[in-house]
Amino acid sequence: MxxxxxxxxxxxHPTLADFKAEVCHGLSVYPKTIPPKFFYDQSGSQLFDDITELPEYYPTxxxxxxxxxxxxxxxxxxxxxxxxxxxxxxxxxxxxxxxxxxxxxxxxxxxxxxxxxxxxxxxxxxxxxxxxxxxxxxxxxxDFQLPRGCIPTQTSGNxxxxxxxxxxxxxxxxxxxxxxxxxxxxxxxxxxxxxxxxxxxxxxDPACLHVAYNDAQGVTAAFNLNLLTRINRELQADFNLTQFEHQAFYNDQLGRIEMHLVSKTSQEVQVDGQRFVFAEGENIHTENSYKxxxxxxxxxxxxxxxxxxxxxxxxxxxxxxxxxxxxx
Ligand SMILES: C[S@@+](CC[C@H](N)C(=O)[O-])C[C@H]1O[C@@H](n2cnc3c(N)ncnc32)[C@H](O)[C@@H]1O
Missing domain, CATH: 3.40.50.150 (Vaccinia Virus protein VP39)
Known part of the structure; x- marks a missing residue:
């Protein structure tokens, strides 16, 4: 069959223009933020599947x-x-x-x-x-609509x-x-x-959360940093991946894990011709995971x-x- x-x-799928607009907007505001939905290109999805197999990652x-x-x-x-x-x-x-x-x-x-x-x-x-x-x-x-023909029509008795x-x-x-x-x-x-x-x-227990998002093999770090690789490839950007590092911690007050990419130095990055300045230690907030x-x-x-x-x-x-x- x-x-x-x-x-x-x-x-x-969101267009490249949507991706660019959200990334450039997110890098222009303080604190810098990029929504987690952009983690998931093909490599990001594979890395997420790898995370689900890690001994520290209990949720899956x-x-x-x-x-x-x-x-x-x-x-x-x-x-x-x-x-x-x-x-x-x-x-x-x-x-x-x-x-x-x-x-x-x-x-x-x-x-x-x-x-x-x-x-x-x-x-x-x-x-x-x-x-x-x-x-x-x-x-x-x-605010997307499910395509017509995908939703069952409701007729009385059926x-x-x-x-x-x-x-x-x-x-x-x-x-x-x-x-x-x-x-x-x-x-x-x-x-x-x-x-x-x-x-x-x-x-x-925050300790259990901390290890789940900071695994020993560094797969979660690779997943987080892959966002920059994707932006470099799709939006002609020049993030230097050796100059950013993964950070994840539990914010007890807000009841959420936060993931960030931290700039190790003061630096400038270009995304599709636009310049963005990072101070040393400045973060891009990439994900929240509320508990x-x-x-x-x-x-x-x-x-x-x-x-x-x-x-x-x-x-x-x-x-x-x-x-x-x-x-x-
Ligand atoms: C954390 S993973 C969970 C995957 C799977 N449901 C699981 O439970 O293991 C999030 C999934 O949702 C997709 N995703 C994330 N944000 C999305 C969005 N805004 N719209 C559609 N899919 C999204 C990702 O591509 C990924 O497959």
Whole structure:
């Protein structure tokens, strides 16, 4: 069977002009900031997959453990044959745990990393030849529309349950108010009876967080620095990678891991002909990863028009997976 027949690919990827505008704006403000969504070119996605295999990086194996342990119950709640939308699907590794029990009518992974998304769905289609896949390369934080034909039409008596899967605690990359707005948009799309299964990293001992984002092999550092390699290649910039270093720490007051790239010296960098000056020790803030208690996350979800129904955690309470229903 030609599995390609089951994959529809939609390219709504941010343009080079969007990338340039966001990078140049981010380097012009103080503190300098570049959004984490730009980590994910092909090398960035590969480096992220390498991070997930590290002994220090507990979130991926812990979330997968929860999905294995409670997958049957999750599938019962979500409903067989659902329309399944995954945000930030990456390698689509986690959804594989649920696919046999869920048997979705359609799977819609959305991810900003084009080649990685294509490769992941092609591999998935080989293992699940009957699965209808609509893969969308887009920025889910933008005001994008799902392509027509991807969303099931709701006719009376013929409702297909709409389900979103948002693993990896990617929701933690957003400020709490932005997280609420994003979830509100997801809830709107899932109306009137849909549900969201979402992975959220829990508050814990900062020492455990510190090692998870400062691994001994330096893979997280390489992932962070790859952002500069990407900017050099795609935007004709001249960042000297030996003059920046990875920094990650837990900001206790704000309840988040922060990742930065620190300038080791005072220097000037050109991006597409524009000059940006760095003082010695000045940072580019590249990522936040907010950690929540179950109650804190429930409060955000409730304000975003979801009703918390069920939450599963691992025995050490490192990570949580929430089943939330759209409020009617
Ligand atoms: C932290 S990784 C998580 C990957 C996978 N879901 C997991 O749990 O292991 C974030 C994923 O979301 C994608 N991503 C990040 N920001 C995005 C955005 N704004 N829009 C679409 N995809 C995004 C990345 O390409 C990457 O695959």
């Amino acid at each position: 030609n599995t390609a027949n089951h994959i529809h690919f939609y390219n709504l 194996r812990t979330e997968i453990g929860i999905l294995h342990e409670h997958g049957e119950e999750m599938a019962r709640l979500l409903g067989k044959g659902c329309w399944l939308w995954e945000l930030g699907s990456g390698s689509s590794k986690k959804i594989r745990v649920l696919l046999d029990s869920l048997q979705p009518s359609t799977y819609l992974p959305i991810d900003i990393s084009k080649e990685h998304l294509l490769h992941s769905v092609q591999t998935l289609a080989i293992d699940h030849p009957d699965l209808e896949i609509h893969a969308i390369c887009a920025d889910y934080s933008s 409702e297909i349950n709409r389900v979103a899967f948002f693993p990896g605690s990617s929701i933690g990359n957003f400020e709490p108010s932005q997280a609420q707005e994003l979830l509100q948009r997801v809830a709107h799309l899932l109306r009137p009876t849909g549900a969201l299964l979402i992975g959220v990293d829990l508050k814990k 929540y208690t179950v109650e804190q996350f429930h409060a955000i979800a409730t304000r975003a028009n979801f009703e918390p129904v069920r939450v599963w955690t691992d025995p050490a309470r490192l990570f949580s997976v929430h089943y939330l229903r759209v409020k009617s």
